[in-house]
Amino acid sequence: MTTVTSSEFDRGIALRAAGAGEYRGELGEGWQIGGGVNGGLLLAVAANALRQELPEHPDPVSISGYYLATSHPGPVTARTELVRRGRGLSTGTVSLSQPDERGEEVERLRVLASFADLGELDGPVRTSAEPPALPPREACVGMELAPRELIAQAALLERFELRLDPATVGWAVGAPAMRGRIQGWFRLADGRQPDPLSLLLVADALPPVTYDLGLPGWAPTVELTVHLRAKPAPGWLRVSHATRNLAGGYFEEDCEIWDEAGRLVAQSRQLARVPRQG
């Protein structure tokens, strides 16, 4: 079973076995943003459940979550299904559900994922992508500048140490750059080092890029797929996310996570709803 350490993240995704392929956990109040539990944290809970079923393939390589209903602090059940056990890659599904006010289980998230052992991947690294050019951390800004309504609903932010590129936080003082990009340095507030599961949280940790398009508010995630490409080195992460196709009430949000060794350790894309205005 998951070792519960003093890390907030590990406590946040901790599960206990509750039957064949089934696990129970508790979504903590500290992971809320905009009225629900953060989508990346939910994806990490689901991945943690599938990891228990796949000791030989403990790390997601590709994981896709479809968000069905908002999740709230409280008990959560994860039901896993093994779809295929392979030599280098195994695939499974996870369903996260919580009781509603009448005590009936409502499915919140359905996940499909392929797992491997990221430490066993080999082959040349021919990454042509370049990491984001961020100012040094001392020249970046924390979320204390964020608009009051964002912070008030965002217990989540207390879990993070975020230092955002000032060029991408104009929105916090009423002057969005209108480029649809937000980026900065990231680590967990309690110092826990990054690992494959925490990268799933990080892929959904920054404020929605719609803030930088002058569209504040909560942007509910419809779908989020994360590709994990390597175990991250210890230390700070560079995180950059952007949108190029806001249309028809939806927008895509592409995120890249780089570790301190300069590796592009995760790429993700989510489809989200444009925040309701006015």
Place this chain on the structure above:
Amino acid sequence: MTTVTSSEFDRGIALRAAGAGEYRGELGEGWQIGGGVNGGLLLAVAANALRQELPEHPDPVSISGYYLATSHPGPVTARTELVRRGRGLSTGTVSLSQPDERGEEVERLRVLASFADLGELDGPVRTSAEPPALPPREACVGMELAPRELIAQAALLERFELRLDPATVGWAVGAPAMRGRIQGWFRLADGRQPDPLSLLLVADALPPVTYDLGLPGWAPTVELTVHLRAKPAPGWLRVSHATRNLAGGYFEEDCEIWDEAGRLVAQSRQLARVPRQG
């Protein structure tokens, strides 16, 4: 049930009802590439099955396929599961299976998708992405230049009218540009106009970008997620796909599809295995 017209694509994805949520079809020999049936065609078959269950939400908005085993010409069974029916969006899963040599059903593809009515989406179009700058079609090249081993195994290519940007086909004559991008004009060879389901095929229709990195051969898809953002206008499509993170035996392949009205109608990313060399 699906109207079978004289279009190759519609025949390729045609299904008949075979029980509650279950459909049967036939994967045609004309859709093979590199030893198996094309992944985009399989995704379209799966989407067609789910569409039968969701008359109010006929179009995928987000669809994720996890490829478990190669598919071959012959009978295919699609089993659907409704996960959530919503007002604007519904979510379901599809499992595609085929019998093996002993007649036992082997699952080939598991899909998770959210469907809507693309014609009902509204909201401003604020796309900042730019379409690929392609030379006029008369100045582009068809796949007749492709290496013999690619054409021999690629009945698929006869279904397409592809006119590739010459700057991205150096690999066909032994001189890859080493940029990891291939792009061009696309339409179906029999003139069928594009629609949401055919866009799923198009997202996986171009040769793997690894050819442009000097790595020829079949690049098996592990996972493919397509976001459909609008119904495409009739006419030619501009398709461009590229990789920026080839590492550890895998690469991501990002594809954009633009219609003749200049809309970015689909964005996709797949995770694939680097072709085995030597």
